[in-house]
Amino acid sequence: MLRRFEKIIDPFPVEEPEQPPASLYQFCRHHIKGMEIPLIAMAVLSAILAILEVYLFGFMGDLIDWLSTETPATLFENHGDELLGVGLLLMVGLPILVFLHAAILHLALLGNFPMQIRWMSHRYLLKQSMSFYQNDFAGRIATKVMQTSLAVRETVMKLLDVMVYVGVYAVAILVLVAQADYRMMLPLLTWVICYSLILYFFIPRLKRISTKQADARAEMTGRVVDSYTNIATVKLFSHSQREASYAKEGMAAFLQTVYTQMRYATGLSFSVDVINYILIFAMAFIGIWLWSGELITAGAIAVAVSLALRLNGMSQWIMWEISALFENIGTVADGMNTLSQPQEVLDVPEAKPLQVTHGEIQFDHIEFHYGKKSGVIDDLTLNIKPGEKVGLVGRSGAGKSTLVNSLLRFHDLASGRILIDGQDISEVQQESLRAQIGMVTQDTSLLHRSVRENILYGHPTATEQEMIQATLQAEADEFIQTLSDLEGRVGYDAKVGERGVKLSGGQRQRIAIARVLLKDAPILVLDEATSALDSEVEASIQKSLIKLMENKTVIAIAHRLSTIAAMDRLIVMDKGAIVEQGTHQELVEKGGIYAQLWAHQTGGFIGEA
Numbered sequence: 001m002l003r004r005f006e007k008i009i010d011p012f013p014v015e016e017p018e019q020p021p022a023s024l025y026q027f028c029r030h031h032i033k034g035m036e037i038p039l040i041a042m043a044v045l046s047a048i049l050a051i052l053e054v055y056l057f058g059f060m061g062d063l064i065d066w067l068s069t070e071t072p073a074t075l076f077e078n079h080g081d082e083l084l085g086v087g088l089l090l091m092v093g094l095p096i097l098v099f100l101h102a103a104i105l106h107l108a109l110l111g112n113f114p115m116q117i118r119w120m121s122h123r124y125l126l127k128q129s130m131s132f133y134q135n136d137f138a139g140r141i142a143t144k145v146m147q148t149s150l151a152v153r154e155t156v157m158k159l160l161d162v163m164v165y166v167g168v169y170a171v172a173i174l175v176l177v178a179q180a181d182y183r184m185m186l187p188l189l190t191w192v193i194c195y196s197l198i199l200y201f202f203i204p205r206l207k208r209i210s211t212k213q214a215d216a217r218a219e220m221t222g223r224v225v226d227s228y229t230n231i232a233t234v235k236l237f238s239h240s241q242r243e244a245s246y247a248k249e250g251m252a253a254f255l256q257t258v259y260t261q262m263r264y265a266t267g268l269s270f271s272v273d274v275i276n277y278i279l280i281f282a283m284a285f286i287g288i289w290l291w292s293g294e295l296i297t298a299g300a301i302a303v304a305v306s307l308a309l310r311l312n313g314m315s316q317w318i319m320w321e322i323s324a325l326f327e328n329i330g331t332v333a334d335g336m337n338t339l340s341q342p343q344e345v346l347d348v349p350e351a352k353p354l355q356v357t358h359g360e361i362q363f364d365h366i367e368f369h370y371g372k373k374s375g376v377i378d379d380l381t382l383n384i385k386p387g388e389k390v391g392l393v394g395r396s397g398a399g400k401s402t403l404v405n406s407l408l409r410f411h412d413l414a415s416g417r418i419l420i421d422g423q424d425i426s427e428v429q430q431e432s433l434r435a436q437i438g439m440v441t442q443d444t445s446l447l448h449r450s451v452r453e454n455i456l457y458g459h460p461t462a463t464e465q466e467m468i469q470a471t472l473q474a475e476a477d478e479f480i481q482t483l484s485d486l487e488g489r490v491g492y493d494a495k496v497g498e499r500g501v502k503l504s505g506g507q508r509q510r511i512a513i514a515r516v517l518l519k520d521a522p523i524l525v526l527d528e529a530t531s532a533l534d535s536e537v538e539a540s541i542q543k544s545l546i547k548l549m550e551n552k553t554v555i556a557i558a559h560r561l562s563t564i565a566a567m568d569r570l571i572v573m574d575k576g577a578i579v580e581q582g583t584h585q586e587l588v589e590k591g592g593i594y595a596q597l598w599a600h601q602t603g604g605f606i607g608e609a
Contacts, residue, residue: 002103002107005103005104005107005108006107006112008037008038008104008108008112009034009035009108009112009113010034010112010116011111011112011116012116012119013034013116017121017123017124019124019340019342019343020121020339020340021340022336022340024329024336027152027332027336027340028152028155031116031117031120031152031156034116035109035113035116038104038108038109039109039156041100041104042101042104042109042157042160042161043160043161045097045100045104046101046161046162046164046165046168047164047168049094049097050165050166050168050172051168051172052089052093052094052097053169054169054172055172056086056090057173057303057306057307058179059082059086060299060302060303060306061297061303062082062299064297064298064302065298066078066079068297068299105157105161109153109157113153113156113157114149115149117148117153118146118149121145121148121149124339125145125339127343127430128344129343129345129410130405130410130411131411132341132344136222137221137222137223137225137226138222138225138229139221139225139226140218140219140225141338143218143221143222144218144335144338144339145339147214147217147218147331148331148332148334148336148339150328151214151331151332152332154328155325155328155329158321158322158325159325162318162321163322163325166314166321170192173188173311174188174189177303177304177307181290181295181296183290184286184290184296184300184304186286187282187283187308188279188283188308190282191275191278191279194275195272195275195315198271198272199319199322202323203322203326204326206264206268206326207327207329207330209257209260209261209264209330210327210330211331211334212257213254213257214331214335215334216250216254216256217254218334219250219254220247220250220254222250223246223249223250224247224250227243227246229498265323268319268323269316272316273316276315279311280305280308280312283304283305283308284301284305284308287300287305288301344412345412345430347428347429348426348427351427351428352427352428353428353429353432354420354423354425354428354429354433354435354436355423356420356436356522357421358386358421359386359420359421359523359552359553360383360384360386360419360420360422360553361383361384361418361419361420361523361555362382362384362418362419363403363416363418364416364418364419365379365380365415365417366379366406366413366415366416366418367413367414367415367416368402368406368413368414369414376402376576377399377406378576378577379416379577380403380576380577381578382571382578385553386421386553387551387552387553388554388568389554389556389567389569390555390568390569390571391555391557391558391565391567391569391571392556392557392570392571392573393558393561393570393571393572393573393597394572394573394574394593395597398573398574398575398576399573399575399577400557401527401557402576404439404525404557406418407425407437407555408433408437408439408525409425409426409433409434420523435521436523437523437524437525438458438520438521438523438524439516439524439525439526439527440509440513440516440525440529441512441527441529442527444505444508444511446496446508446511446512448495448496448497449495449496450489450494450496451491451492451493451496451511452467452492452493454496454511455470455471455492455511455515455518456518458470458514458515458517458518458519459518467492467514467518470514470517471510471511471514473514473517473548474510474511474513474517476507476510476511476513476514480492480511483496483502483503485502496508496511517548521552522551522552523554523555524552524555525554525555526545526555526556526557526558528557528558528559529545529558542563554567561584561594561597561598561601562601565584566584568583569581570582570583570584570594572592572593574593579592579593580594584598
């Protein structure tokens with residue numbers, strides 16, 4: 001039966017996530033789609049439980065009056081039905097209502113609600129552009145996803161559960177006490193007004209500091225994660241103390257927000273305690289005064305004082321619930337700034353999958369600026385024939401990697417277009433575009449998963465034999481067999497560590513090459529693909545790369561010109577423009593930029609000293 005409550009909400013809906021709204025109310029409303037029924041049911045049950053609890057206080061007053069005026073015989077004769085009804089309520093009705101409320105709250109909502117938000121947010125963020133991730137800490141973004149999902153849950157559920165309960169409870173108390181004598185209601189009404197004013201003063205301040213605290217917490221986490229992610233660099237430069245100081249700055253900034261928050265919390269707690277004690281005194285004083293004039297019964301006094309004592313305990317709970325509510329609102333407001341950012345690179349409506357039949361690539365008068373005024377690439381035109389092997393050459397910053405990133409549509413162009421077999425890549429599905437391009441980069445990052453999972457990332461449905469064949473071609477099988485991890489997994493089952501930190505640069509590169517070999521895409525991009533390899537391994541892998549390049553359109557970037565000298569055509573770039581192109585021999589004979597680079601790398605510059 002409990003599983004039925006757990007399945008009321010689907011934590012992993014299949015529909016595509018949309019951009020969340022940038023306003024607080026709409027952001028929360030966006031994330032409760034599909035959860036309206038259990039949320040409303042929870043709120044209704046809270047209201048019913050609040051009314052019944054106040055009713056029981058009223059019944060307690062009546063019972064005291066009955067006990068003081070009735071004999072045992074007449075008590076059951078005159079009030080037996082009421083006693084039986086309350087007994088059934090306590091033994092049957094309330095347990096059922098409490099169970100339903102607890103089941104909806106804990107089984108249906110508490111786990112599924114934030115998980116659905118995490119799931120949708122994560123899928124939305126996976127489609128953000130590369131620049132989105134380049135402008136922030138990965139740890140900071142992950143923290144925003146985790147803490148914002150919990151904050152949205154707490155905000156919505158406190159409003160619909162706690163606040164509904166408190167509101168109904170307060171109104172029911174005022175009505176119950178007023179039935180005895182309206183003057184008994186005055187201290188309660190005064191308390192409600194004072195309590196509201198105290199909250200009005202403190203809560204907005206707590207909300208503001210909570211927004212700052214959420215940002216400071218994410219910054220602190222981002223700094224710590226950044227140090228762990230780049231631990232090799234930290235140790236290489238002997239900067240443990242520097243990193244500790246860097247983290248300490250983030251921690252100190254976070255701690256300052258905690259101190260400010262606690263000052264407000266102390267003032268809030270003290271103020272509420274003072275008005276609580278005044279309420280208890282006033283209720284008892286007015287009750288005794290009215291009883292001495294025979295205006296109310298002893299039962300009414302018992303109810304009024306009991307409710308005042310109950311409010312004394314509840315007020316602290318209400319205070320912290322409201323405080324937590326606004327803290328969570330602050331956290332949502334902070335996280336919303338990250339999670340609701342629009343996606344910069346989008347598929348056009350009704351985008352179709354890219355169909356690669358030949359592999360022809362056309363860069364048609366493209367311009368790209370990275371948001372700057374001056375262009376990184378200005379009015380570049382380049383046609384690459386089907387199956388042609390092209391090498392990109394140029395000094396650092398010439399625009400080679402930018403050209404490749406544009407082909408992969410990591411960023412949108414300022415103007416111009418890129419065509420693959422006549423299809424504008426801005427009009428096809430991004431996933432299908434990148435599925436048709438295999439790429440090996442200079443800085444290879446592996447997933448913190450097993451070797452097998454990393455290689456199969458290129459072709460998840462490949463067979464074990466196909467995977468091993470790819471690793472053999474990449475000269476990777478031999479070292480993979482020697483791998484092991486702390487949990488006893490060996491070979492292809494061993495985990496490689498975050499970003500592949502357990503492996504050498506050459507080992508990571510060979511696994512990356514195996515992954516692309518397995519992918520076997522019709523277009524191949526090599527960005528310094530063998531730069532991390534020693535000469536012997538590189539010579540061996542070059543044979544695999546030559547085989548890999550067969551029947552493919554290839555774009556290769558390399559600073560070591562010897563690795564691309566045999567390409568069909570070499571494109572020399574400088575300051576975002578094509579300045580030379582031709583075969584290796586043609587460019588050497590031309591005596592331009594390529595000839596200078598070739599002379600430097602083959603030692604020709606020594607005789608010029």
